[in-house]
Amino acid sequence: MSEERFVTQITPKSEDFSRWYIDLIRRAELADYAPMKGMMVIRPYGYAIWENIQKLLDRRIKATGHVNAYFPVFIPESFLRKEMEHLKGFAPEVAWVTHGGDDELEERLAVRPTSEAIIGFMYSKWIKSWRDLPVLINQWANVVRWEKVTRPFLRTTEFLWQEGHTAHETYEEAQEETIRILEMYREFVETELAIPVIHGRKTDREKFAGALATYAIEALMSDGKALQMGTSHNLGQHFAQVFNIRFEDRHQNLQYVWQTSWGVSTRLIGALVMSHGDDSGLVFPPQVAPIQIIIVPISVGNWKETVLPVAKELKDSLERAGLRVFLDDRTEYTPGWKFSEWEMRGVPLRLEIGPRDVKNNQVIAVRRENKDKIALDLTGIEQKVKELLAEIQKAIYEKALAFQKENTREVSTYEEFKSLIEDKRGFIKAFWCGAEECEAKIKEETMATIRVIPMDQEKGQKGRCLYCQKEAETVAVFARSY
Amino acid sequence: MSEERFVTQITPKSEDFSRWYIDLIRRAELADYAPMKGMMVIRPYGYAIWENIQKLLDRRIKATGHVNAYFPVFIPESFLRKEMEHLKGFAPEVAWVTHGGDDELEERLAVRPTSEAIIGFMYSKWIKSWRDLPVLINQWANVVRWEKVTRPFLRTTEFLWQEGHTAHETYEEAQEETIRILEMYREFVETELAIPVIHGRKTDREKFAGALATYAIEALMSDGKALQMGTSHNLGQHFAQVFNIRFEDRHQNLQYVWQTSWGVSTRLIGALVMSHGDDSGLVFPPQVAPIQIIIVPISVGNWKETVLPVAKELKDSLERAGLRVFLDDRTEYTPGWKFSEWEMRGVPLRLEIGPRDVKNNQVIAVRRENKDKIALDLTGIEQKVKELLAEIQKAIYEKALAFQKENTREVSTYEEFKSLIEDKRGFIKAFWCGAEECEAKIKEETMATIRVIPMDQEKGQKGRCLYCQKEAETVAVFARSY
Numbered sequence: 001m002s003e004e005r006f007v008t009q010i011t012p013k014s015e016d017f018s019r020w021y022i023d024l025i026r027r028a029e030l031a032d033y034a035p036m037k038g039m040m041v042i043r044p045y046g047y048a049i050w051e052n053i054q055k056l057l058d059r060r061i062k063a064t065g066h067v068n069a070y071f072p073v074f075i076p077e078s079f080l081r082k083e084m085e086h087l088k089g090f091a092p093e094v095a096w097v098t099h100g101g102d103d104e105l106e107e108r109l110a111v112r113p114t115s116e117a118i119i120g121f122m123y124s125k126w127i128k129s130w131r132d133l134p135v136l137i138n139q140w141a142n143v144v145r146w147e148k149v150t151r152p153f154l155r156t157t158e159f160l161w162q163e164g165h166t167a168h169e170t171y172e173e174a175q176e177e178t179i180r181i182l183e184m185y186r187e188f189v190e191t192e193l194a195i196p197v198i199h200g201r202k203t204d205r206e207k208f209a210g211a212l213a214t215y216a217i218e219a220l221m222s223d224g225k226a227l228q229m230g231t232s233h234n235l236g237q238h239f240a241q242v243f244n245i246r247f248e249d250r251h252q253n254l255q256y257v258w259q260t261s262w263g264v265s266t267r268l269i270g271a272l273v274m275s276h277g278d279d280s281g282l283v284f285p286p287q288v289a290p291i292q293i294i295i296v297p298i299s300v301g302n303w304k305e306t307v308l309p310v311a312k313e314l315k316d317s318l319e320r321a322g323l324r325v326f327l328d329d330r331t332e333y334t335p336g337w338k339f340s341e342w343e344m345r346g347v348p349l350r351l352e353i354g355p356r357d358v359k360n361n362q363v364i365a366v367r368r369e370n371k372d373k374i375a376l377d378l379t380g381i382e383q384k385v386k387e388l389l390a391e392i393q394k395a396i397y398e399k400a401l402a403f404q405k406e407n408t409r410e411v412s413t414y415e416e417f418k419s420l421i422e423d424k425r426g427f428i429k430a431f432w433c434g435a436e437e438c439e440a441k442i443k444e445e446t447m448a449t450i451r452v453i454p455m456d457q458e459k460g461q462k463g464r465c466l467y468c469q470k471e472a473e474t475v476a477v478f479a480r481s482y
Numbered sequence: 483m484s485e486e487r488f489v490t491q492i493t494p495k496s497e498d499f500s501r502w503y504i505d506l507i508r509r510a511e512l513a514d515y516a517p518m519k520g521m522m523v524i525r526p527y528g529y530a531i532w533e534n535i536q537k538l539l540d541r542r543i544k545a546t547g548h549v550n551a552y553f554p555v556f557i558p559e560s561f562l563r564k565e566m567e568h569l570k571g572f573a574p575e576v577a578w579v580t581h582g583g584d585d586e587l588e589e590r591l592a593v594r595p596t597s598e599a600i601i602g603f604m605y606s607k608w609i610k611s612w613r614d615l616p617v618l619i620n621q622w623a624n625v626v627r628w629e630k631v632t633r634p635f636l637r638t639t640e641f642l643w644q645e646g647h648t649a650h651e652t653y654e655e656a657q658e659e660t661i662r663i664l665e666m667y668r669e670f671v672e673t674e675l676a677i678p679v680i681h682g683r684k685t686d687r688e689k690f691a692g693a694l695a696t697y698a699i700e701a702l703m704s705d706g707k708a709l710q711m712g713t714s715h716n717l718g719q720h721f722a723q724v725f726n727i728r729f730e731d732r733h734q735n736l737q738y739v740w741q742t743s744w745g746v747s748t749r750l751i752g753a754l755v756m757s758h759g760d761d762s763g764l765v766f767p768p769q770v771a772p773i774q775i776i777i778v779p780i781s782v783g784n785w786k787e788t789v790l791p792v793a794k795e796l797k798d799s800l801e802r803a804g805l806r807v808f809l810d811d812r813t814e815y816t817p818g819w820k821f822s823e824w825e826m827r828g829v830p831l832r833l834e835i836g837p838r839d840v841k842n843n844q845v846i847a848v849r850r851e852n853k854d855k856i857a858l859d860l861t862g863i864e865q866k867v868k869e870l871l872a873e874i875q876k877a878i879y880e881k882a883l884a885f886q887k888e889n890t891r892e893v894s895t896y897e898e899f900k901s902l903i904e905d906k907r908g909f910i911k912a913f914w915c916g917a918e919e920c921e922a923k924i925k926e927e928t929m930a931t932i933r934v935i936p937m938d939q940e941k942g943q944k945g946r947c948l949y950c951q952k953e954a955e956t957v958a959v960f961a962r963s964y
Contacts, residue, residue: 034600050552069524070524070529072518072521073640100578100628100639108581137526
C-alpha cells in the first residue's frame with residue numbers, strides 16, 4: 001500500500017447510506033468496479049469472506065447429505081423455452097452467446113442465470129427408478145443476470161453462489177427438503193454472519209419463476225431496508241414434466257419426480273457490510289472475518305528489538321491456535337493510522353503491544369464492535385482471545401437482533417403503514433387478504449413489498465387487510481427492500 | 483443405483499485405450515456428456531476429486547504467499563485486441579456474448595478463455611508504487627475455449643482451473659516466481675496425484691500466446707502419450723505495456739511491472755484416469771480418492787445382526803480418524819458385485835468383513851492397485867489403515883515412475899526416432915538445434931512435439947540435431963501428446 005492512500009474519510013453512514021456503502025467497499029478493498037457495466041472484481045479481502053462462507057456453508061450442505069457437482073455454464077435457448085414461466089422470468093436478464101470463434105452458432109446459448117433447465121435435462125438421463133432417489137446435488141458456480149441497476153455484491157451482472165438441486169419421490173419429501181434448507185440457511189446466517197433473519201413463504205407474485213412455492217430468509221439492513229438473503233424453492237413437478245424426469249416408483253408405476261432448488265450468493269457479503277458497519281467502517285463477525293485479530297506494535301524507542309519479537313511470537317502462537325491473524329509491522333505508518341485503518345476494515349479484535357506491555361507481560365485488546373479496551377495477560381492468551389472472539393460474535397448478533405426487534409412493527413391502518421414506511425422503514429407486520437391486487441397497489445403507492453408470509457401464523461387470528469379492509473386471516477411482513 | 487446398471491464390461495485398456503477411457507469415465511460416473519457440443523457435466527464422484535485437488539493445491543498456493551480473488555467472466559473484445567499475440571492465440575477459441583436480454587451490446591464480450599487481459603487492466607488501477615508489489619493473486623474459475631475436438635476432462639469447451647497472476651518489480655523476481663510455481667506444481671502432482679512428471683521450458687512454438695517463456699510439467703500416460711499437466715509463464719512486460727501497469731520504483735522512476743501467470747485444470751482428473759487405471763477400472767491414489775476405503779459386509783446368515791453393527795462401528799471410527807469411508811450395506815447387490823463395482827470406481831482399499839472375521843476381530847483388507855489381501859486386526863485398525871493408504875499412495879507412484887523410466891529413451895538418429903514414436907511412443911530425448919523448422923518438420927512427419935526442454939542440461943554437451951544433423955547443444959524431450 002502506498003503512503004498516499006491514507007485512510008480517507010468515508011461518507012458518514014447517517015448522512016448518505018448508499019455512498020457510505022460504496023465508499024467502504026472500495027476503500028476497504030472488498031471489491032472494485034470492473035470496466036464492464038454492472039460487473040465487479042472481488043478483491044482478496046472480500047474474497048476471503050466468500051471463502052469463509054463457502055467453508056462454513058459447504059460443511060452444512062454436506063452434513064445434510066448433499067454432494068457437489070458441476071454443470072455447464074451454457075444452456076441452449078430451447079431448454080429455457082421449455083418452461084414458459086421460467087423463460088418469462090429470466091429471458092430479459094440473459095446474456096446470449098451467439099458465436100464460437102468465427103462461427104455463428106446454430107442455437108444461441110444462455111450464460112446460466114440459474115441452472116434448473118440444464119440440470120433438469122441431466123436428471124432425466126440419470127434418474128430411472130425410486131432407488132436413484134433422492135438426488136441431492138449442489139454446485140458452487142458463477143451466474144449472470146443482465147441487470148439494469150447494479151450495486152456491488154447486492155446486484156451485479158455476474159455473481160457467485162451455490163445452487164442446490166434435488167429430486168424426490170413425493171411432494172412431501174420435496175417440501176421437507178425445502179424447509180430443511182430454509183432452516184439451514186437461517187441457522188447459518190444467524191450463527192456465522194451474526195445476522196438475525198425472519199423466514200417464511202413468498203407470495204406468488206414474488207416467487208421464483210417456475211416454482212410451486214418459494215421460501216426465503218430476509219434480514220433488515222441498518223438503514224431499515226430489507227434484504228433477501230437466501231431462497232429455497234419447492235419446484236413441484238414443473239421441470240420434471242418439461243424435461244421428462246420420470247422414475248419407476250415402488251409399485252412399478254412411472255412418476256414424475258418432485259424437485260427443489262435453493263441458493264445463497266455473494267450478496268451475503270453486502271449484507272455483512274450493511275448489517276454491522278458503522279461510521280468507523282466495517283464490522284465483521286469473527287466467524288467470517290478475513291482477519292480476526294490485528295496485532296499493532298507500538299513503535300516507540302527501540303521497539304524493533306523489544307516489542308517486535310514478542311509481537312511475532314504472539315502472532316505465531318495465535319495462528320497455531322487456528323486463528324486468522326495479521327501483524328502490521330509496517331514502518332511507514334503510525335500506530336494511530338493503523339488503528340483507524342483496521343477499524344475501517346472491520347477486524348473484530350485489535351491487540352496493541354508497546355514496551356510497557358512487554359514489561360507487564362500483557363497486551364491491550366480493543367474490540368471493534370464496541371471499542372472496549374481491556375488488558376490481557378500474554379500467558380495463555382490464545383484461550384482468552386478465543387473467548388473474546390466468541391463474545392464479540394455474540395454481541396454483534398445481539399446488537400443486530402435488538403435493531404431488528406426495534407424496527408419490526410405491527411400496524412392496522414394503511415395511513416399508519418404509509419407514514420412508518422416513509423419515516424422509519426423496518427419490517428411492518430399487517431393483515432393481508434391474499435389478493436395480488438392489494439399487494440400490487442401497496443407496492444405502487446409505498447414501494448413496500450411483502451417480504452415473507454411468516455410460517456408461524458397464530459391459529460384463528462383474524463383482522464382486516466391493510467389495503468382493502470376485507471377480512472383476512474394471514475399476517476404478512478412488509479418492507480422496502482434492496 | 484438401479485439393478486439394471488450392473489457393472490458392465492469396460493472395453494479393455496489394451497484393446498482400445500480411447501474407448502476404455504470414455505467407458506470408464508461414464509460408467510464410474512466421473513462425468514457425463516452435456517447436450518451442448520464439447521461440454522461435460524462433472525458428476526459428484528468426479529467433482530469430489532476436484533474438491534480434493536483444490537484443497538491440497540490451494541493450501542500450497544497460500545503457503546507461498548498468494549491470496550485468492552475473483553475477476554469477471556467477461557472480457558471486452560477491445561481488451562483482447564490490445565495484445566496481438568494473445569489475441570491471435572485465443573480469438574479462434576472465444577465464445578462471444580453479443581446480447582444482454584433483448585439488447586445488442588455495443589461491444590462484444592468474450593467469455594474468458596484466460597484472464598490476463600482483464601486482470602492486467604485491474605492491476606493498472608491498483609499498482610502505483612514498488613510498495614504495492616509483489617501482487618500475488620490466484621483465482622479458481624471456469625474458462626471457455628471453443629475447441630474443435632474434445633474429450634472429457636482432457637479438452638472440453640468449458641473447464642475449471644486455477645489461474646495465478648502475479649506482478650513484480652524485476653525480471654528476476656518474476657522468473658523466480660515462475661520457477662517456484664513450476665516446482666510447486668511438480669511436487670503437488672507427484673505427491674498427491676502420484677504422477678511423476680518431467681519439467682522444463684516450452685519452445686517458442688509451443689509457448690503461451692503473449693508470454694516471454696512458458697514452463698510446463700508433463701506426464702506420460704499409460705498409452706505412452708504425453709499430457710501437459712500444468713504451465714507457468716513468465717509474461718515479461720508484454721501485458722504491462724499494453725495495459726499500462728506502471729509503478730514508481732525505489733528510485734522514483736516509472737517502470738512497467740514484470741508478470742507471471744500459471745494454471746492447472748480439471749484436466750488433472752483425466753490424467754489420474756490415464757496414468758493409473760487398469761483393465762479393472764480406475765485406480766485412485768488415496769490422497770485424492772473421493773472414497774479412500776470401501777467397507778463391504780459379507781451378507782451371509784444373520785449378517786445384519788452380527789456383521790453390520792461391527793461394520794458400522796468400523797466406518798465411524800475410520801471417519802473419526804479423518805478418512806473418507808463408504809459402507810456399502812445395500813441388500814440388492816452381492817458382495818462379489820460390490821467388489822467389482824468399487825474396483826472399477828478406483829477405491830484404493832477395500833475392507834471385507836464377514837461373520838468369521840467378526841469372531842476373529844479382524845477384517846480382510848484388499849489393495850486396489852495390486853489386489854493384495856491381508857487380514858487386519860480390528861483393534862487399532864485406524865493407524866494400520868493409514869499406513870496402508872500411505873503405502874498404496876507410494877506404490878501407485880512407484881509404478882507410474884517405473885513406467886515413465888521404461889518409456890523414456892534416448893535416440894541419436896531420426897530413423898530410430900520415427901520407429902520408436904510409432905511403436906512404443908513414450909518420451910524420447912534427442913539433440914535439437916533450436917530451429918523452428920526442424921521442430922515443425924518433426925511434428926509434421928511423426929506427430930511428435932517437443933514437450934519440454936529440460937532445465938538440467940549437461941554442461942558442455944554436444945550432439946547432432948535429430949532432424950537437420952547440425953551441431954546442437956540442447957537436448958529436448960519429444961512425444962506424441964494429448
